[in-house]
Amino acid sequence: MPSQPGKSVTIYDVARECGVSISTVSRALNSAEIVKPATRQKVLDAAARLGYVANAQARSLAGGRANVVGLLVPGLINGYIAEIARGIDEELARADYNLMVYTTRRHRSQESAYVDSIVNGFSAGLLLIVPLVPVQYLAILAEKNFPYVMIDQADNSGMSTVVDATNWQGMYDATSYLIGLGHTRIGFITGLMDIRSAVDRLDGYKTALSDHQIPLDDSLIARGDFWPEEGYKAANVLLEHPDRPTAIIASNDLMALSAMDAIREHNLTIPDDISILGFDDIPQGRIMFPRLTTVRQPLEQMGRIAVKLLLERIEAPDLPPKHITLATELIQRDSCQSPAPRR
Amino acid sequence: MPSQPGKSVTIYDVARECGVSISTVSRALNSAEIVKPATRQKVLDAAARLGYVANAQARSLAGGRANVVGLLVPGLINGYIAEIARGIDEELARADYNLMVYTTRRHRSQESAYVDSIVNGFSAGLLLIVPLVPVQYLAILAEKNFPYVMIDQADNSGMSTVVDATNWQGMYDATSYLIGLGHTRIGFITGLMDIRSAVDRLDGYKTALSDHQIPLDDSLIARGDFWPEEGYKAANVLLEHPDRPTAIIASNDLMALSAMDAIREHNLTIPDDISILGFDDIPQGRIMFPRLTTVRQPLEQMGRIAVKLLLERIEAPDLPPKHITLATELIQRDSCQSPAPRR
């Protein structure tokens, strides 16, 4: 039996087992090179024999690597975040880090205390996929010079390291594609307009329209907030428009999916009666019927890169902020086609 | 400014600020009652003023509450787990615990070392939603008398605390429902048969058939493993059966969803040509078209209860194992109807 119930094996046990001091054990385990190969091997063997596993708390208390990064998200609920999280998890595994998940729904009242406790807690760094990052969050992070990376959201201050995608270009391409298909009345469901990416996407849409000499019709723009409920409502507004659009673009897949519901409830067929196009490329979009045409954000890769950047910053907290933007890609599936000839 | 960059406020600072010893601060913060109300208030005020937030590592190193529980999952990918995780998160927030997520895809080779490190790490307890829990996992957990709760999976040893749902009954009800609709040739896609719930569900199906005097046709039972790919393949086998079933039950929603794909690719319409029924009630099922009829497991509630049980066990590790089973419920939506009269 490697260990007794309760008590666990410490470096003291290992040290005793192979007749060296605890510092040698520590060194053999961490700063591999500084120790004589033979000694090192002896230690490693003893550790294995005893079933030693380092106590992460003690290690990080004593100033060593913390080996944990935090992930702050609004919730575990949606495919979009899960996709990013997958990339994060994989990259973290590679570096042998663990993941602490923090959700923003908690501690509504005292959010800054929450961030404070994150910073003071286990994590060596923080990844944020929070649509709306309260300024105070960033203030605390900055004040403590705590390493963090924001995913899929720009911070206007320019003080943050962020990983995002070409929101403007993606929506420009999507809109152009629909126009190429022959659509001229294209409805648009916005994201939460306090968020940079939502603004950029709307902008891409508008520019594509104007580049193709299609006059902008404000009544074709319905406000959403990236969540299904609002997407559904916005779709209804568009569908009940006296001069209904022949295509609808949603600012993300989640809203596109619920818009599809609304469309069906209006007894319209996709894509025969109306085309629908999303943004993100979450897995659900692939299993819908018809399969959703969308603008792919390389979510998993974004997660990966965010981790790399964060790890980098954990090593060197004073690195200047970086901003990495990945390319989006239009994924043509089955939810868009040329509009039916007008009656 | 509550704190300088880097350095953070400790109990020493608080102690100095209000002229008491660190032990008093510690007591005021934790074992509230043992300290004079006036002193306590003084400490609390000073702490607030300084922006003190406890260092979780130090606290748990020194023997205090760890305030973190681990969640071991195969991945963050699917709606089923996300749903459970939501309940977990909410309940954890209530108790002011944090969540460390561990994925089993990591450390394939040395899994038991992985569990070892979990046990030795930050977590005070562990929640497992792992379809297949290697025996060694449980051995390690048991050996260290480490508190854990398994969700939606029975452990045959009877030594584990588990939260699950009425798998047998749920599938019995579902099958009976389909039979009531007039189906007699009902295909069944199994889960991974090493897993107890998969066996129970198949059993429920078989019993319902026999209770209704429908002879069991083994060729109508296709093996799946709870994952979309296998579900898809299994559905294809069923669909190419010389005497095709008029309804298909999948052992979970994920497979039901991919089976729907297969059905469409065979140019069959749901539910006119064939009915399809799932198990779990994940959110995707509600946004599919047609909406998936399924057996609802109260996933979120299962997560909630698991947390309660775990917290209970963290307080009292020697509590005898409990087994809580929640009721499933048939959710009738649009993917099932009476079979078309045979040609």
Added chain:
DNA sequence: ATGAAAGCGCTAACAG
């Protein structure tokens, strides 16, 4: 009711 002091398990100077 409160203070002093001893660790929790580990890392990181500092000596040798």
Added chain:
DNA sequence: CTGTTAGCGCTTTCAT
């Protein structure tokens, strides 16, 4: 290269 000695920030006896 390796051992000795301080702590990291906190909880907890043990005194007072």
